[in-house]
Amino acid sequence: MAKSGQQILTTLRQMILSGEFAAGARLAEIPTAEKLGVSRTPIRIAFRALEQEGLLNKLSGRGYEVRSVSIEEIEGAVEVRGALEGLAARRAAEKGLTEEQKFRFETLLKIGDTLFEGHFPLMETDIEHYHDMNKAFHQLIIEVADNQAIAIALSRDEHIPFASVSALAYDKSNMIEETKRFQFAHTQHHHIYQTIVSKQSARAEMIMREHAHATLGHAHRYHDVDKKEGIKLIKNKSH
Known part of the structure; x- marks a missing residue:
């Protein structure tokens, strides 16, 4: 069954919080989409949401970086x-x-x-x-x-x-x-x-x-x- 956008967002959030995506790690749409077995569109939307939450930083080029948070x-x-x-x-x-x-x-x-x-x-x-x-x-x-x-x-x-x-x-x-x-x-x-x-x-x-x-x-x-x-x-x- 296809995952909803909310499920993809929750999965990525948990992967960051658990350390599966390390602080300082760079994330890009295509490899992340392939890892989760979904299209790029929900990944793009999830990345933007996670940036708003303070879990990701937008890089000057393409992609995002996992933030360190105290x-x-x-x-x-x-x-x-x-x-x-x-x-x-x-x-x-x-x-x-x-x-x-x-x-x-x-x-x-x-x-x-x-x-x-x-x-x-x-x-x-x-x-x-x-x-x-x-x-x-x-x-x-x-x-x-x-x-x-x-x-x-x-x-x-x-x-x-x-x-x-x-x-x-x-x-x-x-x-x-x-x-x-x-x-x-x-x-x-x-x-x-x-x-x-x-x-x-x-x-x-x-x-x-x-x-x-x-x-x-x-x-x-x-x-x-x-x-x-x-x-x-x-x-x-x-x-």
Whole structure:
């Protein structure tokens, strides 16, 4: 079965994070497409997306280079994202939801519930659907908050690995644990929605911050990957 663009993007992201594509390595469309057994077009699109996420640097000539990223850089970006999304959740709770917004939230939550009820562990196609639902859920909170400054600041923060809600990474060799991780995140989605709909603004902000910071646990799983000359998420020795 042909891979979707999202599956190709996720595969390349994981290959970078795991060290299969080493930090400093140069990537080109044709050999990468041949390696994955796909055409050049989805590879080109994926490379651009990974550049936006901060995992690749565009070279002056053709191709890209895998970036080296410090764990401190990621921690800072996730902290900022947590603060911004927490503020958005607080504002959403203070403003309250329209019936149409409630319907959209509940529809997204049901999509997630159905995914986890259908398969355990999740399959690759399930995670692709989870990615779309998760992204829409976070975007809806920003939309309800109706604060352009928050949206602009978040868009700037998304250029650092793990800081973007769109940058989904998972270990295909350990789908049981990954399914549990996504299931926990979806449980947090329910809690966030309940605090927003009941106008518990302080609690909505707190849970949203915790939700963003859960990303750090996944990032720290890669912090020793420099031993394989991977993305080099290196912990500062002064910490």
